[in-house]
Amino acid sequence: MDRTVYQEPLVSRYTSLEMQELFSEQFKFTHWRRCWVALAEAQHELGLKLVTREMVEELRAHIDDIDYEVAAQKEKEIRHDVMAHVYAYGLCCPKAEPIIHLGATSQFVVCNTDLLIQKRALALIKKALVNVIANLAAFCAKHAGLATLGFTHYQPAQPTTVGKRNTLYIQDLIMDLEYIEHLEQQVKARGAKGTVGTQATFIELFEGDHEKVRELDRRVAAKLGFDQVFAVTGQTYPRKLDMKTAETLAGIAESAHKFAVDLRLLSNLKMQEEPFAKKQVGSSAMAYKRNPMRSERMTGLARKLMGLPANFSATAANQWFERTLDDSAIRRMDMAQAFLLADAILRLYVNITSDMVVYPNQIGKYLRTELPFMATEKILMACVERGKSRQEMHEVIRDHSVAAGLAVKEDGVDNDLLTRLAQDARIPFALEELNAMITDYTAFTGRAEEQTHEYLREVVTPLLGRHRDLIGGVDASLKV
Structure with a gap:
């Protein structure tokens, strides 16, 4: 690593080698050459006499031996990256040099390669997403019945269970997965469309044979690994697709951000934590x-990703007519x-x-602190069953609840509401009876445990079954 110049932290610190390789120059430029091979091979198969089998094989033999210095020097001279690489390829393939890029425009190699990269990158994202869902599903099953305080407005609310809370994160991620799978169907090849998408040069090459030109489009796409091709394009594939891709990835970031912030808050309460390495340092001072x-x-990576869709939206909206070059940089x-970013977040x-x-003990501590307040309706109903007036009991319980809450805040004492109620002669229960009313935490969690098991059984397990081939094999180890 050259430590005298800026290094991209996403590469040096956070992302997988697989994703880095997809966006490398090596992958991009070798696949530009694969595009040129696919075009030449399809032209030869369809009878274009200018292109011979010998030329195609020469091109294929030199896909990987790229002289980057030659290409870089040529680009500096002519200010055009694609033509610089046409030149470098031609030096390797003197017989095929006259037909490299025949009938094509720069976006033939750029767009088709970009789409291929995105197709493969989406597969990596999908795999990581499925593995997060699988991890959370196991966690939900383990803690389906563990009662915990609910929070609304970050204030104590009716209890739920740890498992039920985490089904909400799964539900968000399943929505993300569905959007990913829809997006996969939208990623098609640009194919061989010519300069502004009209295929005019190819019609000329094939002497007006429209069917051969249509077949050229399909064959090139198939040779590059696509089963669909955009029916119409301008000079580029529709930049609307980029916007939808960014929105989908940003949706994953939003889901992850929600989970991460919740876990940070739970960590502060000492109820639940992320893994903590044996030699990990939390603070240089404390x-x-x-x-x-x-x-x-x-959270930080997700915030960055959530901000990117605006760029893609502006670019798509600003593509004048068939294309303008402000999309490039x-x-x-x-x-x-x-x-x-999506790769780093999911890892x-x-x-x-x-x-x-x-x-669980810390969770129980918070429940014991707050449940007396939440049990007041239950206590009220029990008092009525013993012959007391609901209105009278409501007023008594309310007065003691306000006083107990104020004491907790002003004096820093434990919640003594049940003791206050037991000492009031108007309440027909002893302290032991009142404590018994809040001993079973699950009596306050409604159907949370049942909902968790139902959701896992009816939604999550079938989904994981359909994607069983994607489970496992994700390197989630941290570099730092």
Whole structure:
């Protein structure tokens, strides 16, 4: 690593080698050459006499031996990256040199390669997403019945269960997965469309044979690994697709952000934590700290990704007529960053959910503190069953509840509402009876446990079954 110049942290710190390789120059430029081979081979198969089998084989033999220095020097001279690589390829393939890029425009190689990269990158994202869902499903099953405080407005609310809460994260991720699978169907080849999408040059090459030109389009796409091709394009494939891709990836970031922030809040309450390495340092000054570093990192990366769709939207909206070049520089950065960010986020998500830690005793402590307030309706009904007036009991319980809550806040004492009620002669229950009313936490969680098992059984398990070939094999280890 050259430490005297800026290095992209997404590459050096956060992302998988597989995603980095997809967006590497090696992958891009070798696949430009694969596009040229596919075009020449299809032209030869369809009877274009200018292109011989010998030329095609020469091109195929030199896909990987790229002289980057020659290409870079030529680009500096002519200010055109595609023609610089046509030149470098031609030096390797003197027999085929006259027919390289025949009938094509620069976006033939650029767009088709970009689409191929995105297709493969989406597959990596999908695999990681499925693995997060699988991790969370196991966690939900394990903690389906573990009662915990619910929170609304980050204030204590009616209890739920740890498992039920985490089904909400799964539900978000399943929506993301569905959008990914829809997007996969939208990623098609640009094919061989010519300069502005009319295939005019190919019609000339094939002497007006429209069927051969249509077949050329289909064959090139198939040779590049696509089963669909855009029926119509301008000079580029529709930049609307880029916007939808960015929105879909940003949706994953939103889901991850929600989970990460919740886990950070739970970490503060000491109820639930992300994994903490044996030698991990939480603070350079405060040695006792166990900061939720992974969740914090995931939050920051997600924030960056959630901001990218606006760039893609502006680019798509600003493509004048068949195309304008202001899409080039920004896409070189943003498309790679969008996928790298999603990759980094999901690797963290897999890592965190593989070994989350839950503290039932601490959860119970918070429940015991807040349940007396939440049990007041139950106590009220029990008083009525013993012959007391509902209105009178409501007023008595309300007065004691306000006083107990004020004491907790002003004096820092424990919640003594049940003791206050037991000492009031108007309440027909002893302290032991009142305590018994809140002993079973699950009596306050409604159908949370049942909902968790039902959701896992009816929704999550079938989905994971359909994607069983994607489970496992995700390197979620942290570089730093």
